[in-house]
Amino acid sequence: MAKKDKGDEEFRPTGTIAVLTIFVITLIAIWATIYMILVGRGGTL
Amino acid sequence: MHIDSYERNWMIFSIVMLILFATAVSVAAFGMGIQVPAPEQRVDPKTVATDPNSPWSNPGLREVEPGKYDAYILARAVPSWEYLPKEMTVPAGSRVSFYVTSADVQHGFKIQDTNANFQVVPGQVSKLTITFDKPGTYNFICTEYCGSGHGVMYGSIIVTP
Numbered sequence: 001m002a003k004k005d006k007g008d009e010e011f012r013p014t015g016t017i018a019v020l021t022i023f024v025i026t027l028i029a030i031w032a033t034i035y036m037i038l039v040g041r042g043g044t045l
Numbered sequence: 046m047h048i049d050s051y052e053r054n055w056m057i058f059s060i061v062m063l064i065l066f067a068t069a070v071s072v073a074a075f076g077m078g079i080q081v082p083a084p085e086q087r088v089d090p091k092t093v094a095t096d097p098n099s100p101w102s103n104p105g106l107r108e109v110e111p112g113k114y115d116a117y118i119l120a121r122a123v124p125s126w127e128y129l130p131k132e133m134t135v136p137a138g139s140r141v142s143f144y145v146t147s148a149d150v151q152h153g154f155k156i157q158d159t160n161a162n163f164q165v166v167p168g169q170v171s172k173l174t175i176t177f178d179k180p181g182t183y184n185f186i187c188t189e190y191c192g193s194g195h196g197v198m199y200g201s202i203i204v205t206p
Contacts, residue, residue, distance in 0.1 A: 013051065020055075024062075035069055041160045043078030044173045 082163050082171045085144060090167035094119055094148045101146060104129045112138060118145045118200075120152040120165045120187070126194025128154075128185070134203040135177060141202070142174040153188030156202065164189060177204040 048056075073079045093101045100107075100117040107115045119129045135141060145154050145165050152165040156175065163171045177183065187198035 024058075028062075031066065035073070038079060038160060039073060039077060041079075041158065042176060042178075044080055044082070044160050044175065045078035 079160055082173050084166075085170040085172035087168060088146055088170055090146070090148055093146055094121070100144070101148075106130075106133045106135070106141075112136075112140060114139055114141045116141050116143045118143060118154070119148055120145060120154065120198075121148040122152075122192050122194060122198075123149050126187075126192060126198040128187075128198065128200040131200040132203065133201075134205060136205050137180045138176070138178060139204070140174060140176045142172060144170050144172050146170045150191050151189050152191050152198070154185060155188045156183050156185040158183060161185075162188065177202070180204045180206040 088099065088101070089096075093099050096102055101119045104117045104119045107117070109115055114135055116133060121127060121129070133141075143154070143156075143161065145163075146169065147165045147167040149167060151167065153163070154165050154171070155162040159175050161173045161175050163173060165171055181204055183202040183204065185200050185202065187195055189195075191198070
């Protein structure tokens with residue numbers, strides 16, 4: 001757990017940052033994968 | 046108004062991501078022609094399958110010019126859940142425009158391994174154009190629950206070399 005003993009100004013939510021980083025990387029990876037499949041299947045007009 | 050730096054950075058990042066995603070989708074839609082269909086025309090669902098002047102009274106593939114086809118497909122649940130025709134054959138490289146409508150309830154139409162995926166609404170014709178470059182069998186299925194026969198409602202497009 002993040003330490004708060006040095007005051008709120010120096011508090012760094014390292015756990016939250018780690019979880020959000022994993023979330024963002026996963027989001028971008030999945031989104032990009034599906035987007036490439038979409039583009040690879042060609043147009044519809 | 047004070048905004049915490051972490052919150053501000055997260056908001057900026059989120060907005061940037063949204064802009065990037067929207068840009069990517071716009072490029073696919075307007076630059077590459079990957080779009081969902083708008084209603085092509087209106088038809089009377091009560092007569093679309095029986096009117097001699099209706100293409101869907103004799104559904105099937107029509108060659109417009111070499112390498113280009115119009116496929117008129119009728120989806121129905123009565124008397125049996127099916128697409129008419131259930132099977133079509135085209136050579137590789139063919140550009141096929143699908144005109145699909147329903148004679149009764151709402152159906153779906155999705156051609157596997159392509160971007161053709163749309164609703165089939167009675168009274169309305171949905172149109173999409175797909176170019177089949179690779180030989181093989183492309184199955185199409187119903188993607189909108191339409192009754193007890195929904196699961197067996199499918200067809201195939203056979204692309205020959």
